Amino acid sequence: MIALQNVTKIYAASTRPALDAVSLDIDKGEFVFLIGASGSGKSSVLRLLLREDTPTKGHVIVNGKDIAKLPGRKVPELRRGIGCVFQDFRLLPKKTVFENVAFALEVINKSQRVISRSVPEVLEMVNLDGKSHRYPHELSGGEQQRVAIARAFVNRPLVLLADEPTGNLDPDTSQGIMGLLERINRKGTTVVMATHDNNIVDAMRRRVIELDLGHIVRDQNRGVYGVGR
Numbered sequence: 712m713i714a715l716q717n718v719t720k721i722y723a724a725s726t727r728p729a730l731d732a733v734s735l736d737i738d739k740g741e742f743v744f745l746i747g748a749s750g751s752g753k754s755s756v757l758r759l760l761l762r763e764d765t766p767t768k769g770h771v772i773v774n775g776k777d778i779a780k781l782p783g784r785k786v787p788e789l790r791r792g793i794g795c796v797f798q799d800f801r802l803l804p805k806k807t808v809f810e811n812v813a814f815a816l817e818v819i820n821k822s823q824r825v826i827s828r829s830v831p832e833v834l835e836m837v838n839l840d841g842k843s844h845r846y847p848h849e850l851s852g853g854e855q856q857r858v859a860i861a862r863a864f865v866n867r868p869l870v871l872l873a874d875e876p877t878g879n880l881d882p883d884t885s886q887g888i889m890g891l892l893e894r895i896n897r898k899g900t901t902v903v904m905a906t907h908d909n910n911i912v913d914a915m916r917r918r919v920i921e922l923d924l925g926h927i928v929r930d931q932n933r934g935v936y937g938v939g940r
């Protein structure tokens with residue numbers, strides 16, 4: 712479903728590779744934490760999977776296709792199958808909760824009929840059906856992240872990538888967000904989440920892939936954050 716095969720990424724103007732011959736395989740329906748110190752390469756992996764960047768060497772397989780050399784015109788189609796959630800939520804400030812989620816469907820030409828059915832459904836899932844007419848600045852951080860998750864999931868992507876989704880949230884709110892990601896995973900979506908949050912990793916006991924200076928130094932099922940330190 713997702714694979715990196717011998718992937719090296721060297722950014723222009725940097726001496727050491729951000730990723731150095733990294734190989735990994737993630738099956739459909741897995742929930743994987745990517746951990747590692749700042750600068751270890753976590754975001755680089757997510758950027759390659761989203762085709763925001765291309766590898767210097769190696770193959771990047773997403774949904775069964777090598778996307779390393781995907782022509783630019785095919786990238787929107789790839790991204791349709793991938794939901795994304797970020798630390799800073801990235802909602803559109805001048806759109807309401809409903810409109811933010813609807814927008815994800817509008818850009819892929821879904822009909823108004825589909826939008827008016829799917830958006831309330833997913834807002835109910837994230838427990839925000841009562842707040843659909845609010846603007847992002849009228850919501851707490853946790854609520855904003857729930858909108859972002861609704862937006863990422865409304866199209867039922869095969870893969871959800873999350874880059875530090877709890878980085879700006881307190882522990883209780885973070886737990887709620889993880890509960891949602893778990894539900895989404897149970898519906899069959901593969902989840903790959905980069906995080907520094909040791910409490911969450913320890914509580915969830917899912918697969919843990921640890922990077923250090925661009926190398927995989929641990930790949931453990933039902934892992935914890937700090938083993939071997």
Ligand SMILES: Nc1ncnc2c1ncn2[C@@H]1O[C@H](COP(=O)(O)OP(=O)(O)OP(=O)(O)O)[C@@H](O)[C@H]1O
Binds near residue numbers: 754755
């Ligand atoms: N656009 C870029 N140009 C040059 N170097 C970059 C670029 N993006 C990342 N790097 C370098 O690549 C390495 C890996 O960075 P990356 O952002 O993938 O790490 P990370 O593990 O996600 O870190 P953090 O936890 O701080 O987000 C770092 O040494 C970083 O300085």
